[in-house]
Amino acid sequence: MSRSYLPHWMHWLGSPPNFYRFAGVLRPWLMAVALIGAVVGLYGGLVLAPPDYQQGDAYRIIFIHVPSAWMSLFIYATMAVAGLVALVWRVKLAEVIAMECAPIGAAFTLVTLVTGSLWGKPMWGTWWTWDARLTSELVLLFLYLGVIGLYNAFEDHRRGARAASLLALVGIVNLPIVHYSVQWWNTLHQGTTVNFLDPARSSIAPSMLWPLLVMALATHLYFFASLLGRARTGLLSLESGKQWVRALVGGQPTQTTGAPT
């Protein structure tokens, strides 16, 4: 036995068949809690929370916009960490996780941009402005698209995953720019109103804060559920020549062994 720096369950979970079953068990629960959270959060945000004294009811888009924006950054960080693990230790599961993060992250980034644009029209009087926060979020979308494009440009998906992981790591310089853009530049986008490290400095009313946090929790859980589901199919296609996949899909090992490995 070689000396291991990782606990045993991590090795167990890193094996594709084990992860496939584990994700299959966990996914419905995550999805169910995410749905309940979304219903509760949206009810709290759209019905219970009072209208804003300045923006009226239009502000309610933050219950979609802000959690999506948080997710766009969180998923990129997840993708970069998984990409680092994939590059350094060449863990097949980490490659799949990193690559399956990208489409979900791109979707959340797109939702952020679209909802922000919908809100910007009545509030700022314009759909789009070349403001630091908006521009850096758009750049984030292009980073996601670049990762997806590079991954799909390779015949060999494992090489593609490693190349795209490296691109994700290079692009991580954009994350602090998005996050601090409202502090570094004097932007049209409003500043930070939720402060997790120092709740006393948050400038958002508690009646608006709790639905926002519930929505944030729901989007996180949805992301994990979606990621597990995507990783399951990703593993299936990557391992389609392997014994455990054949046992899973047909039971009978087929004669033709032309499946890519």
Place this chain on the structure above:
Amino acid sequence: MASTAQSILGGASVVTTAERAGSFAACRALLRRDFVLAWRRRGELFLPLLYAVIVAALFPFALGPDPELLARIAGGVLLVIVVLAMLPALESMFRADLDDGTLEQWLLAPQPLALLALTRVIAHWLMTVLPLIVVMPLLGALLNLPVKVLPVLIVALLLATPLLALLGSVLSALAAGARRSGILLALMLLPLAVPVVIFAAGAVAAAQSGMPFIAPLMWLAAALILAIVLAPLACAAALRIAVET
């Protein structure tokens, strides 16, 4: 051409000579090889120039020859033209070497791969981008760029284009192993080019309106220094992914 590559860098005996002489000699050999290869196909060196001149000449037709309007947009237009003119050449930065096996010799060479990659970026910049900067006064005159802005534009380009070439080398190495990479490279370069263009254009715009323009140039210089240190390492990692099968 392949034989030139072989004789200078490919053969085992040459590697031992380079080993004895050290990294500096290897970089010099690589630079010489790149210059020789480029000189044999010197017609291609003019393509980015031709592209830049054509695009610059199209703007007055599209926007009308109003000198004041042209003077206002010239700086930004020229920056974008340079970035776009760099793109096609970026794609081929490592492709030929990957196809004929030179990259594998890079990996086997005793010199650090990152150093060889940096040398390649320098050669690439000297051959494809420097001519663009040299003809900047001509392009500036075409677009009625104010004369006092021209030096700032050239300094901004001298800082921004090596930075873009370094960033582009990482992406080019990443895309080299892919099946198709034309539009992909543009898609990947865009997010990384945005801050560079913002700062370079910021310096030009500040100079145009008579404001201090040193700060954005300093930002570019700082980013360039950071990229000189980090980009070759990332490029080396990307080349290893491109070469492995």
